[in-house]
Each structure stands twice: as C-alpha cells, then as structure tokens.
Amino acid sequence: MDVLLVRPRPDRETIGLQHVMVCEPLELEYLVSNVPDGIRNRVNLEICDMILEKEPFISIVMRKKPDLIVFTGYITHVGTIKDMCAEVKRLFPNSLTGVGGVHAEVVPEDFIDPSLDFVYSRNGIDGFNITLEGMLKGMSPAEIRNNIESSGEMKLSFVYRHPDRESVRKYRSEYYYMFHRPCALIKTSYGCPYNCSFCFCKEITGGKYFTRDLKDVMDELEGIGEKEIYIVDDDFLFSKGRIREFLRLLKERGIEKKFLVYGRADFVAENKDILREFRDQGLQAVIVGLESIRGQDLDSYKKGTDIDVNERAAKVLLELGIELYATLIIPLDFSRKDFSDLTSWVRGLGIRFVNLQPLTPLPGTSIFCEYEDKLLYPRERYEMWDMAHVVLKPEHMGTRAFYLEIVKAYYRIVMRPKNVLALIRRYGLGMNLKMLSGSSRVTMQYLGKVVRGI
Structure with a gap:
C-alpha cells in the first residue's frame, strides 16, 4: 500500500513566515516512525514537503498513485488542503484522504468536505495507524471512521517512538x-x-x-x-x-x-x-x-x-x-x-x-x-x-x-x-x-x- 504524507505550500495570499523560516514537519516524521511493526513492511510511506519540493503535487500523485494521502496544516491551509484533496479524488476516486495537525484537533469541523475521508481530531498517530490497519483489512472508510471515533479519549502521556x-x-x-x-x-x-x-x-x-x-x-x-x-x-x-x-x-x-x-x-x-x-x-x-x-x-x-x-x-x-x-x-x-x-x-x-x-x-x-x-x-x-x-x-x-x-x-x-x-x-x-x-x-x-x- 502506497501512502503520501503531505505538508502543503501556503496559499499565495497568506503572508508567509516561510520566507524567514522553514522547519521540518515533525508531526509527519512521528507518523512514519510509529507505524506498528506488524504492518511496516506492507506500507510504503513518503513525505512530500511541498514548501521545498520542486516537483508539482499533481505530478507526484500521478506518478505514485497513492492509496492514501494524509495532509498536515494550520488554519491557513484549510482551503488549500480541500482543493488538493478534490484534485486527488478527481484523478483517483478510490484513493483515500485524511488530515491532521493542530487545527484539525481544535476545529475539526472546518475540514468537513466530500473530498476528505478522515479528520484526525485527537491522537493523530493512533488514528493514522487505525486507518492503515483498516485499509489493509479491506474495511470501508465509514468502518475505519467508526474505529477512529471509538479509539478513546486524548492521551495525556507520551508513548511514541522518536520521529523518523x-x-x-x-x-x-x-x-x-x-x-x-x-x-x-x-x-x-x-x-x-x-x-x-x-x-x-x-x-x-x-x-x-x-x-x-x-x-x-x-x-x-x-x-x-x-x-x-x-x-x-x-x-x-x-x-x-x-x-x-x-x-x-x-x-x-x-x-x-x-x-x-x-x-x-x-x-x-x-x-x-x-x-x-x-x-x-x-x-x-x-x-x-x-x-x-x-x-x-x-x-x-x-x-x-x-x-x-x-x-x-x-x-x-x-x-x-x-x-x-x-x-x-x-x-x-x-x-x-x-x-x-x-x-x-x-x-x-x-x-x-x-x-x-x-x-x-x-x-x-x-x-x-x-x-x-x-x-x-x-x-x-x-x-x-x-x-x-x-x-x-x-x-x-x-x-x-x-x-x-x-x-x-x-x-x-x-x-x-x-x-x-x-x-x-x-x-x-x-x-x-x-x-x-x-x-x-x-x-x-x-x-x-x-x-x-x-
């Protein structure tokens, strides 16, 4: 199963601190490192940092034909992420999409959209892994969402591997x-x-x-x-x-x-x-x-x-x-x-x-x-x-x-x-x-x- 983890480039209208700072996408590195051992060899993960990536996003999608694309972003990325997901669905209707990050955790309703299958509103690492496991078992998006929703309250301890x-x-x-x-x-x-x-x-x-x-x-x-x-x-x-x-x-x-x-x-x-x-x-x-x-x-x-x-x-x-x-x-x-x-x-x-x-x-x-x-x-x-x-x-x-x-x-x-x-x-x-x-x-x-x- 091929999975893309994407940090989008900000909208042109957004006044960009990326001109004076571009930090690593730590949250995506945590996703990579914390995939359960039992399924790591069945999943190909790739991070695409579109702030720095030279290849256009659609070109990457056409080349990789991913089964799942998961985005991270702040409030300024909401519209951009929805547009990118809509384009993915147009090209590959069977590909699944998800989004996590701080805005998805605090205001998840902003990401409600037909082109987004999963919104990780708490315990994003666990929700991502539940998605992978469900897809490998052939579950429907609705079944996977139910499993994510029933996965428990927010964790207040750190039980994860270091970022990759x-x-x-x-x-x-x-x-x-x-x-x-x-x-x-x-x-x-x-x-x-x-x-x-x-x-x-x-x-x-x-x-x-x-x-x-x-x-x-x-x-x-x-x-x-x-x-x-x-x-x-x-x-x-x-x-x-x-x-x-x-x-x-x-x-x-x-x-x-x-x-x-x-x-x-x-x-x-x-x-x-x-x-x-x-x-x-x-x-x-x-x-x-x-x-x-x-x-x-x-x-x-x-x-x-x-x-x-x-x-x-x-x-x-x-x-x-x-x-x-x-x-x-x-x-x-x-x-x-x-x-x-x-x-x-x-x-x-x-x-x-x-x-x-x-x-x-x-x-x-x-x-x-x-x-x-x-x-x-x-x-x-x-x-x-x-x-x-x-x-x-x-x-x-x-x-x-x-x-x-x-x-x-x-x-x-x-x-x-x-x-x-x-x-x-x-x-x-x-x-x-x-x-x-x-x-x-x-x-x-x-x-x-x-x-x-x-």
Missing part, C-alpha cells in the same frame, strides 16, 4: 529558523500551563499540560545530527527544577547543541541565574511573548505579566547575550502615536527582532466569539488567518494605513544601522543577506496590502 528524521533526508539541509541553520525540532512537553485568552496552544490539549521523560529527550537529542535545536514546546522555560535536570543530563551525556526555546517574560525576569547556566550550555535565543506596551492590554489578554516584567526580561537577555525574539500583538485601537511609542520602547530596550501581529481572534480560542461579528472577511477565508493580516477593522485609521504603520515600525526596529552592524558581527554577512531577502518578500506582501487595501 531520515524520512525527510532530501529536505533536511534546507530546514532553518532565521539565523539557526540547519535546524532540527524537538518537543519535550505538550500543552501550556497558562491561560492567555488569545492563545491557540492550550486549546490543542484541552487546557492540559504534560511533559516527556527527560532521559528519553536526551536519547532523542543524541540521535539528531544538527547542531541547532529548536525546542518547540509552547513554554520550555516553566519549571526551574526541570530545566536544571535538563542541563545536568546534557552535561552528563556530553551533548553539545545550540538551543532556541519559547519562554515567558516573568520566568526570564526572575531566573537570570538559570538562564546564565543554560547560555553556557548552548542557549542562543528565547522567543518571548511580550504582547503589549500597555498594561490594560496585558490584563485583557490574561497574560499575568506587566510592563515592568517585560522590561526586566528584555534586560536580562541583553545582559546575558541571549537573543530575544519578541512577539507583540497590535490592538485595533492603536493610533499612530501608539505605533511610535511601541517603536521607541522596543528600541530603548535594545530588542533586535520583533514579530508584530495584528490582534487575531483565532477560531477555537476563547476570544473568537467576542469579535466574530466584527470580521473584515468571511470566516471561511482561511488563508487570511495567518496572524499577519488585519482581520478586524482598525479604529483610528484605514486598513491600508494600519498595514503601513506595521511595516514602518518593523523597519525602524530591525533595520536601524546599529542593529544591522551588530547582526553582521554576530551572524556574518551571508546569513544576514539571506534574512534580508526573506524579510523583503514579507515586506512586499505587506506593501501589496497597502496598495490593494485587502
């Missing part, structure tokens, strides 16, 4: 995150222990949080060839005891890697000593959701931090020489003065990288219902939900002007001469030129919004 990184050998050298090249992913926990109102992460596990055994994490790290490691936990900097044990095991095993992690501002502000130890064992950068320069915004987001905490966190990372990748949400009541204040505040803290995201109430989050009647676009314009489009009407300026203020703020922060020279010294001219090329493509997409107003 060899399954993307042809693409591996091209996976990166900004200056971290080449870069591998690892996940050591699931869910988030916090309750921010705008966050999609906590919805994936129904608000539950659980961690992997760190010895198993070390076993996986030892098998990763890349030096740069992106730990994609929703919040790796959570438990002081767990981080210290992580560092102890790194030293005990002689593992030397460079790490990029997510972390909250309050942890960073209060734990300079732990971060210093982590830096000495490879911590290069921390992605921190500073979210806002206004206290009332932080309160409404249920962030549990304040401006002072954010400022202290930025200073700690600056003093330790750890790169800060700051994310900030831009509320729709921002005026030009607010944009100016934000720019001055960020520059004053010495922050060199920002991701400025217009407030986006993602379907599936607790704040979506508050804004559902204020959307600029139909809910079904999935390609627009990239947290870069303005999907709600700005209060103090037009949409075009709002996009332009975002672009101006970004360039005033990231492209100021002092910043550029520091980045060249740290990462080299070649790496910076690649980043400039990628960020310029994103800028052109934004400028297109300024011109067209959509």
Whole structure:
C-alpha cells in the first residue's frame, strides 16, 4: 500500500513566515516512525514537503498513485488542503484522504468536505495507524471512521517512538529558523500551563499540560545530527527544577547543541541565574511573548505579566547575550502615536527582532466569539488567518494605513544601522543577506496590502 504524507505550500495570499523560516514537519516524521511493526513492511510511506519540493503535487500523485494521502496544516491551509484533496479524488476516486495537525484537533469541523475521508481530531498517530490497519483489512472508510471515533479519549502521556528524521533526508539541509541553520525540532512537553485568552496552544490539549521523560529527550537529542535545536514546546522555560535536570543530563551525556526555546517574560525576569547556566550550555535565543506596551492590554489578554516584567526580561537577555525574539500583538485601537511609542520602547530596550501581529481572534480560542461579528472577511477565508493580516477593522485609521504603520515600525526596529552592524558581527554577512531577502518578500506582501487595501 502506497501512502503520501503531505505538508502543503501556503496559499499565495497568506503572508508567509516561510520566507524567514522553514522547519521540518515533525508531526509527519512521528507518523512514519510509529507505524506498528506488524504492518511496516506492507506500507510504503513518503513525505512530500511541498514548501521545498520542486516537483508539482499533481505530478507526484500521478506518478505514485497513492492509496492514501494524509495532509498536515494550520488554519491557513484549510482551503488549500480541500482543493488538493478534490484534485486527488478527481484523478483517483478510490484513493483515500485524511488530515491532521493542530487545527484539525481544535476545529475539526472546518475540514468537513466530500473530498476528505478522515479528520484526525485527537491522537493523530493512533488514528493514522487505525486507518492503515483498516485499509489493509479491506474495511470501508465509514468502518475505519467508526474505529477512529471509538479509539478513546486524548492521551495525556507520551508513548511514541522518536520521529523518523531520515524520512525527510532530501529536505533536511534546507530546514532553518532565521539565523539557526540547519535546524532540527524537538518537543519535550505538550500543552501550556497558562491561560492567555488569545492563545491557540492550550486549546490543542484541552487546557492540559504534560511533559516527556527527560532521559528519553536526551536519547532523542543524541540521535539528531544538527547542531541547532529548536525546542518547540509552547513554554520550555516553566519549571526551574526541570530545566536544571535538563542541563545536568546534557552535561552528563556530553551533548553539545545550540538551543532556541519559547519562554515567558516573568520566568526570564526572575531566573537570570538559570538562564546564565543554560547560555553556557548552548542557549542562543528565547522567543518571548511580550504582547503589549500597555498594561490594560496585558490584563485583557490574561497574560499575568506587566510592563515592568517585560522590561526586566528584555534586560536580562541583553545582559546575558541571549537573543530575544519578541512577539507583540497590535490592538485595533492603536493610533499612530501608539505605533511610535511601541517603536521607541522596543528600541530603548535594545530588542533586535520583533514579530508584530495584528490582534487575531483565532477560531477555537476563547476570544473568537467576542469579535466574530466584527470580521473584515468571511470566516471561511482561511488563508487570511495567518496572524499577519488585519482581520478586524482598525479604529483610528484605514486598513491600508494600519498595514503601513506595521511595516514602518518593523523597519525602524530591525533595520536601524546599529542593529544591522551588530547582526553582521554576530551572524556574518551571508546569513544576514539571506534574512534580508526573506524579510523583503514579507515586506512586499505587506506593501501589496497597502496598495490593494485587502
């Protein structure tokens, strides 16, 4: 039986972070490695990463004539995946199709479509294996769906084999995150222990949080060839005891890697000593959701931090020489003065990288219902939900002007001469030129919004 596992290329309308980062499809690698031993020799699995693949998707399908095609994607991929499935069904009506990933788990109804046979809304690895077993036994799609539905509640423990990184050998050298090249992913926990109102992460596990055994994490790290490691936990900097044990095991095993992690501002502000130890064992950068320069915004987001905490966190990372990748949400009541204040505040803290995201109430989050009647676009314009489009009407300026203020703020922060020279010294001219090329493509997409107003 031939099976294709596909990560689609984003829609052209989607403002693409893939211009500055393309990470490995970890969820598909887990599917490959966790096929039961009893059927592994009866199934031919191939991952097609269409972000990097040169051969057109339809050409691959015509050549492989797969029995099953399973897609992964976010909300921005919903329309694209449905279109790809419809094309598969047109060419090969007997081929079966499925979809998994975080959006399928939280808002599975978005994938209801005649061209999609299976939507893996929980325990995707198990659901995929049930599909394989059912197909090999000659079951109908309806029988397989019934088996998937009766397979039990969401698992809150990690009982799976490590991802099969060899399954993307042809693409591996091209996976990166900004200056971290080449870069591998690892996940050591699931869910988030916090309750921010705008966050999609906590919805994936129904608000539950659980961690992997760190010895198993070390076993996986030892098998990763890349030096740069992106730990994609929703919040790796959570438990002081767990981080210290992580560092102890790194030293005990002689593992030397460079790490990029997510972390909250309050942890960073209060734990300079732990971060210093982590830096000495490879911590290069921390992605921190500073979210806002206004206290009332932080309160409404249920962030549990304040401006002072954010400022202290930025200073700690600056003093330790750890790169800060700051994310900030831009509320729709921002005026030009607010944009100016934000720019001055960020520059004053010495922050060199920002991701400025217009407030986006993602379907599936607790704040979506508050804004559902204020959307600029139909809910079904999935390609627009990239947290870069303005999907709600700005209060103090037009949409075009709002996009332009975002672009101006970004360039005033990231492209100021002092910043550029520091980045060249740290990462080299070649790496910076690649980043400039990628960020310029994103800028052109934004400028297109300024011109067209959509």
